[in-house]
Amino acid sequence: MYMSQYRDLFVSESRSHLEAFNGLIVRFENNSAPNIVHELFRHVHSLKGMAATMQFDRIAELAHKLEDLLSTIRDGGISSSQGLIDILLAGSDQLDSMITAIEKGDDIPLPGTDDLISRITGFSPDKHAVPEPENVAAQPGPPLRQYQFRQSDSFKTVRVRTETLDRMVNITGELITTHHRLADQLRNLPGAGLNEPLAQLSSQLRELRDEVFLARMLPFSVVAERLPRLVRDLSRSLGKEVALSINGGEIELDRGILEGITEPLMHILRNAVDHGMELPHMRTAAGKTRSGLITLSLARDKDHVTIVVSDDGRGMDPALLVAKAVDKGLISAGQATVMSPWEAFMLICNPGFSTADTVTGVSGRGVGMDAVKNAVRSLGGSLFIESGIGRGSSFHLKLPLTVSIIQALLVECEALTMAFPVNAVDRTLELTPSDIFEEAGQQCCTLDGNTLPLGNLHRILGQPLPASVRNHIPVIVCRIAGKAVGLIADSIVGQREIFVKPLDKPMSHLKHITGGAIMGNGSIVFIMDINTFSSLP
Amino acid sequence: MMNPTVMIVDDALFMRKIMRGILEENGYQVVAEAASGIETMRRLHDHAPDIIILDIILPDANGLDLLKSIFSVSPLSKVAICSSIGQEPIIQKALDLGAKAFILKPFTPEKIVTTLASLEG
Numbered sequence: 302m303y304m305s306q307y308r309d310l311f312v313s314e315s316r317s318h319l320e321a322f323n324g325l326i327v328r329f330e331n332n333s334a335p336n337i338v339h340e341l342f343r344h345v346h347s348l349k350g351m352a353a354t355m356q357f358d359r360i361a362e363l364a365h366k367l368e369d370l371l372s373t374i375r376d377g378g379i380s381s382s383q384g385l386i387d388i389l390l391a392g393s394d395q396l397d398s399m400i401t402a403i404e405k406g407d408d409i410p411l412p413g414t415d416d417l418i419s420r421i422t423g424f425s426p427d428k429h430a431v432p433e434p435e436n437v438a439a440q441p442g443p444p445l446r447q448y449q450f451r452q453s454d455s456f457k458t459v460r461v462r463t464e465t466l467d468r469m470v471n472i473t474g475e476l477i478t479t480h481h482r483l484a485d486q487l488r489n490l491p492g493a494g495l496n497e498p499l500a501q502l503s504s505q506l507r508e509l510r511d512e513v514f515l516a517r518m519l520p521f522s523v524v525a526e527r528l529p530r531l532v533r534d535l536s537r538s539l540g541k542e543v544a545l546s547i548n549g550g551e552i553e554l555d556r557g558i559l560e561g562i563t564e565p566l567m568h569i570l571r572n573a574v575d576h577g578m579e580l581p582h583m584r585t586a587a588g589k590t591r592s593g594l595i596t597l598s599l600a601r602d603k604d605h606v607t608i609v610v611s612d613d614g615r616g617m618d619p620a621l622l623v624a625k626a627v628d629k630g631l632i633s634a635g636q637a638t639v640m641s642p643w644e645a646f647m648l649i650c651n652p653g654f655s656t657a658d659t660v661t662g663v664s665g666r667g668v669g670m671d672a673v674k675n676a677v678r679s680l681g682g683s684l685f686i687e688s689g690i691g692r693g694s695s696f697h698l699k700l701p702l703t704v705s706i707i708q709a710l711l712v713e714c715e716a717l718t719m720a721f722p723v724n725a726v727d728r729t730l731e732l733t734p735s736d737i738f739e740e741a742g743q744q745c746c747t748l749d750g751n752t753l754p755l756g757n758l759h760r761i762l763g764q765p766l767p768a769s770v771r772n773h774i775p776v777i778v779c780r781i782a783g784k785a786v787g788l789i790a791d792s793i794v795g796q797r798e799i800f801v802k803p804l805d806k807p808m809s810h811l812k813h814i815t816g817g818a819i820m821g822n823g824s825i826v827f828i829m830d831i832n833t834f835s836s837l838p
Numbered sequence: 839m840m841n842p843t844v845m846i847v848d849d850a851l852f853m854r855k856i857m858r859g860i861l862e863e864n865g866y867q868v869v870a871e872a873a874s875g876i877e878t879m880r881r882l883h884d885h886a887p888d889i890i891i892l893d894i895i896l897p898d899a900n901g902l903d904l905l906k907s908i909f910s911v912s913p914l915s916k917v918a919i920c921s922s923i924g925q926e927p928i929i930q931k932a933l934d935l936g937a938k939a940f941i942l943k944p945f946t947p948e949k950i951v952t953t954l955a956s957l958e959g
Binding site: 304307310311314342343346347349350351353354356361460 | 849850851852853855856859895897921922943944945
């Protein structure tokens with residue numbers, strides 16, 4: 302049958318309608334404006350038409366019933382009520398699961414819809430909720446439909462499969478690698494008159510790279526649509542009142558970054574509702590509004606984006622966090638005394654550190670803050686936490702705009718050349734043997750008046766330690782578990798723009814290695830992820 | 839004689855692709871697609887197609903309200919309304935406003951072909 306070729310398109314377009322539908326339901330909960338009802342109607346109407354064309358009759362039927370309900374709401378001026386919202390959400394969930402069944406293959410029977418359909422057809426506003434008195438008094442007549450032309454750029458755009466974009470990034474990355482190889486070769490051929498065209502090639506490649514990355518950018522709002530629903534459902538299930546406000550949804554990020562950041566953000570939001578927010582009566586007692594507020598703000602700053610999730614909940618007490626970490630043996634009593642509040646807040650990102658006294662069904666499962674931190678770091682970003690007791694907490698995520706091409710420090714260690722992402726390195730040092738001393742069995746040096754513990758990159762990489770004493774010892778200063786450490790290497794080659802290629806099996810299992818890159822001379826370097834270390838090796 | 843040119847107006851990409859498939863298989867030349875009222879008006883200036891297949895519910899406009907504007911730019915185009923709203927008063931209103939045919943969604947390829955054939959000549 303010729304229709305089967307349209308199934309993928311049906312699934313993806315239905316999903317966009319449902320996501321928009323969900324976002325609108327949450328808005329409708331607080332605002333019964335006719336244009337919101339009309340938009341809800343339009344999305345479910347489109348879905349109905351598409352499903353009917355594909356002969357997915359049960360989807361079409363359910364969408365049709367929702368459409369009827371929405372047109373009753375629109376024409377009767379019925380206001381939003383809990384019962385109504387619940388039915389719309391149940392309808393949306395049911396449609397979603399049916400579309401998922403279709404996505405998985407035709408053989409899976411569509412889930413039943415009969416119960417829900419009778420709930421929808423049996424819905425009456427009087428039975429489910431008493432309207433607020435002022436709504437009864439101000440029964441609006443049938444809303445005036447005002448259709449206005451909006452400016453639209455949609456015909457200037459085309460849809461491109463994401464694989465095509467990924468391939469373009471790949472090819473661009475390889476072009477950059479080839480360029481480096483060419484440049485390396487030409488260094489041996491002085492006077493060949495190729496410097497100018499090579500410089501031109503270099504700047505054109507940079508332009509191409511920027512354009513290709515631009516094509517992969519998506520506005521944050523693509524993932525933001527489902528977040529209000531998450532916060533709403535969760536706070537209701539916990540008996541809390543929490544609103545989510547999103548600023549900067551129009552800011553664009555690389556698709557890969559967006560994909561990587563969605564789950565961590567959802568976790569931070571779940572945490573904020575579950576652990577951060579107080580119950581309404583506790584908030585009132587503390588002189589706060591009954592309803593808590595979570596703000597998610599995006600801002601673009603040169604080549605990175607910051608995402609800040611702030612809540613006005615109970616906040617965290619650094620002293621309590623430190624005490625708990627000592628209790629759990631995560632840090633020593635000595636370390637505890639010199640811990641800054643900033644370091645103390647980061648303790649919640651330690652694996653196994655839970656701030657909730659009881660593990661709830663909400664945040665006690667799935668990824669913890671350690672996974673959030675790792676996800677942010679593996680995207681080349683960083684995480685910073687602020688909190689004030691009684692004032693709430695803020696999670697600051699700083700993320701690069703793009704993934705695959707990064708600035709890296711090339712470091713030699715015996716036969717190996719390793720790449721350290723520049724944003725993971727604080728600075729580099731060159732020590733002489735007399736700078737190094739031992740303290741409690743640990744090699745150290747002094748940096749800015751503080752003691753800096755030193756580790757050996759050779760040991761990390763399983764390379765033999767340098768046999769002879771060297772006069773100049775290069776050190777990379779980076780952070781392991783939030784603390785500055787120095788890693789001793791053989792030499793620091795320099796900074797390079799590298800194109801990161803993910804590793805396939807079995808290399809993908811290598812601990813501490815996030816990817817590889819091909820150098821100008823054709824050799825392969827591995828990219829080290831210092832953040833995967835929990836202590837100085 | 840040239841193949842008749844068609845413009846498809848529907849906010850669902852899915853519907854436009856299916857419609858295009860059916861039309862191209864049957865010798866029509868799809869010269870434009872539009873997903874909204876404003877896009878329809880912009881594309882009309884460039885194409886003035888023989889036939890316009892027009893959905894009613896669009897993100898920024900009602901297809902019926904759009905009819906008058908369409909004819910002001912492309913008076914010779916023949917419009918077939920294509921919608922899942924099949925109530926008699928709406929069909930009548932569309933015909934009163936100058937539409938030549940009404941295709942009810944969901945449609946079959948045969949229905950499209952016979953409807954468009956009736957528009958020619």
